[in-house]
Amino acid sequence: MVESINYQIPLSAFLVLASLLFCIGVWGLINSRNAVRVLMSIELMLNAVNINLMSFSAYLDGDLIRGQVFSVFVITVAAAEAAVGLAILLSLYRNRITIDMENFNLLRW
Amino acid sequence: MTIAASTELICFVILSGVIITGGLGVILLRNIVYSAFLLGGVFMAVAGLYLLLNASFVAAAQILVYVGAVNVLILFAIMLVNKKEDLKPIKGLQVRRLLSGGVCAGLLALLIRVDLTTPWPVPGPKAIGEKATERIGEHLFTDYLLPFELASVLLLMAMIGAIVLARRDVLLTDVGTGDSVDQGLIEKPISPLLIDKSKS
Numbered sequence: 001m002v003e004s005i006n007y008q009i010p011l012s013a014f015l016v017l018a019s020l021l022f023c024i025g026v027w028g029l030i031n032s033r034n035a036v037r038v039l040m041s042i043e044l045m046l047n048a049v050n051i052n053l054m055s056f057s058a059y060l061d062g063d064l065i066r067g068q069v070f071s072v073f074v075i076t077v078a079a080a081e082a083a084v085g086l087a088i089l090l091s092l093y094r095n096r097i098t099i100d101m102e103n104f105n106l107l108r109w
Numbered sequence: 110m111t112i113a114a115s116t117e118l119i120c121f122v123i124l125s126g127v128i129i130t131g132g133l134g135v136i137l138l139r140n141i142v143y144s145a146f147l148l149g150g151v152f153m154a155v156a157g158l159y160l161l162l163n164a165s166f167v168a169a170a171q172i173l174v175y176v177g178a179v180n181v182l183i184l185f186a187i188m189l190v191n192k193k194e195d196l197k198p199i200k201g202l203q204v205r206r207l208l209s210g211g212v213c214a215g216l217l218a219l220l221i222r223v224d225l226t227t228p229w230p231v232p233g234p235k236a237i238g239e240k241a242t243e244r245i246g247e248h249l250f251t252d253y254l255l256p257f258e259l260a261s262v263l264l265l266m267a268m269i270g271a272i273v274l275a276r277r278d279v280l281l282t283d284v285g286t287g288d289s290v291d292q293g294l295i296e297k298p299i300s301p302l303l304i305d306k307s308k309s
């Protein structure tokens with residue numbers, strides 16, 4: 001049972017998948033006009049990073065599964081970030097009555 | 110190739126297909142509710158990848174926290190800010206999209222090059238398999254104790270901060286007696302903080 005990772009899937013397959021997901025997240029983060037979608041893109045990027053951590057922990061770290069511990073921490077921080085982000089979004093919506101990112105330009109120089 | 114190995118490969122291909130198409134759907138679909146549900150699908154597929162990597166505890170945490178909490182929170186936010194608004198067209202939006210697409214493609218090419226050309230020391234030491242949960246517990250209470258406690262403080266702060274930020278407008282008079290109530294620092298009567306310049 002311990003041998004069930006038999007390296008049929010190369011490590012780089014996981015890494016390429018994570019890179020793809022990360023770049024999708026970056027593109028969505030830049031181009032979304034709906035503020036909720038921006039938060040979703042951030043979640044996608046965090047998940048890509050988690051895939052990286054988990055695959056390194058499974059393939060390279062052996063007994064000390066530090067990658068898994070780190071991804072537990074990342075999941076925790078992501079949950080906190082989502083809660084605070086959505087609360088900020090709600091109060092922004094209450095003040096500006098829009099969720100279009102183009103209208104949140106109060107600090108624009 | 111044994112049956113187990115080929116099953117693993119098929120699972121990986123299916124899960125990565127779901128992740129990539131789901132991620133593209135999240136950022137490209139017009140309807141934000143579809144995006145939110147697709148995001149839940151992506152989270153489930155990522156949890157499946159974790160199971161493939163012998164990490165059942167993190168897979169369970171992923172499903173509980175992401176699908177159960179974050180996704181539901183996002184759906185609630187969509188419900189609360191549910192306003193059909195026609196976005197004003199912006200000049201040069203297409204150019205902006207293409208430029209950022211180019212930048213992202215460049216980043217992707219760079220990352221994939223690093224992924225494929227670095228000589229990873231694979232196979233590394235033998236994977237731990239089923240005892241991963243116990244090992245995570247040992248880590249959390251020995252060498253990662255400080256980050257663990259800080260995470261609990263962070264969660265508490267995030268919870269209080271979210272409540273304070275998302276409060277509705279408050280009553281300045283007591284409902285029962287009609288006296289005015291001092292609500293202190295955290296509560297304030299509703300007043301637009303930001304002056305909308307686009308209207309004037």
